[in-house]
Amino acid sequence: MARMKFLCDADRCIDCNACVTACKNENEVPWGINRRRVVTINDGKPGERSVSMACMHCTDAPCASVCPVKCIYPTEDGIVLHDKDLCIGCGYCFYACPFGAPQYPQVGNFGSRGKMDKCTYCAGGGGPEAPGSAEEYAKYGSNRFGEGKLPMCAEMCSTKSLLAGDGDIIAQIYEERVEKRGYGSGAWGWTTAYHEDVKS
């Protein structure tokens, strides 16, 4: 069974935000919610790097662990999904998430959070809705994964910086790249997310 992961090759990312746009369009993500974002480290300084970040679909996902209603769980492909019918919008998953992935629509005044929304790896929802159904699409967005396709963000990446797919395969692609070009800043977040790193 494949273990689905994301890998952002920061030495290729040009901060074009195509992944962000692709995600928003593919999943009809509401205003104010960003399942994916591009963060630029050391902006304007030597060593500047942009990294595209969303839910990394962690091993031993801390969000799933802290959820007071246990609505977040990993699928057999390692994709972390959640059931919006059960979510109470407490915000704990955001505190636990090492990558700032969970998002909450504002449902009232001040800090009142609605049901959590996050990257689903374009694999639909973790609720009772039938895979690929209109109900599932309205709640969670696209289910490309069910059609055998990878997440839209990685597919649309203009420089093929953002890689999605089986962890071993994308790690191998990245390692080959690093070997060929002679440098690489590493697989961002991998040790935190997966308790393992790429070889180079």
Added chain:
Amino acid sequence: MTAFARIRFAALLLMLFGLATAPVLAQKLGPDGAPNPTASVTNQKTLLEQAPRTQGRIDIPDVKASVLMQPAGRTWDYFHEVLLHWGGAVVIVGMLAVLALAYLIMGRLRIEAGRSGQTIVRFKAFERFAHWLTAVSFVLLGLTGLNITFGKVLLRPLVGPDLFSDISQIAKYVHNFTSFAFVAGLVLITVLFFRDNLFKQVDIDWVKQGGGFIKSKHAPAGRFNLGEKMVYWLSVAAGLLVSASGFVLLFPFYGTNIADMQIAQVAHAVIAILFIALILGHIYIGTLGMEGAFEAMGTGEVDINWAREHHDRWLAEKLEAEGRQASATPAE
């Protein structure tokens, strides 16, 4: 070479070393003489070692999204799922065990002289209102708060995931809105009982006399004894901290960052657990643990004999102020 010259020489060497190494670090050249791209690459591991939370610039207005990574989230997960679960269980179950033991060993503390039939006002209606406003909101906050931490272990297996989610959703709103009532009650209690809870000389005598735990000795006390004063001050302190951290959580990321939010949650949880343990003790002694204690907050009037045994100084002052004599012999 004098000592001063030697120091100057050493400083010069250090400066030269610094000048020589700085450009090398910033702009390494490759074997072909061209700038090596690796030199300007900040390895993600190096960056994470510099700060537990790596921050950058983003194109969206959501400021908190500028944190690219915060491995501290896993640490917070460990606190919440392991330390808080076990620590909280030990503190609360431990407190209940201590109280059960106290009941088994000491039993209910009776009014030794029996009831006199005469009563005296201990708490006015407004004081009782302040107490019960705080008490009812505390119980609601306590139960709904414990549900967030222990509900998935204790309640969820009993009622099932769907009903548990509905309960927790309601509990979240109850917790958020009851907090305002609790703060109002806390402010009232703090102000109303402030003067009588200042520490006095008599508190030392109270401790010397065994605080009422030694049957043969009488522990003197004013309106509140030292034990009650401790409950007051600890409650005021815990209430203040739990409210402050609670408001930070109620207004997430209003001038706070992810680290502040995690600290606020840890503080809120730890103080709340200790607060619950304290109040369990307070509830025990005010109801089951002592005869004649509950009516002070119930009807507001206590039996004169109860007051004489537990708050003799206060009773004397009170009777004097009212120009009334306590009957020397209890009414049969």
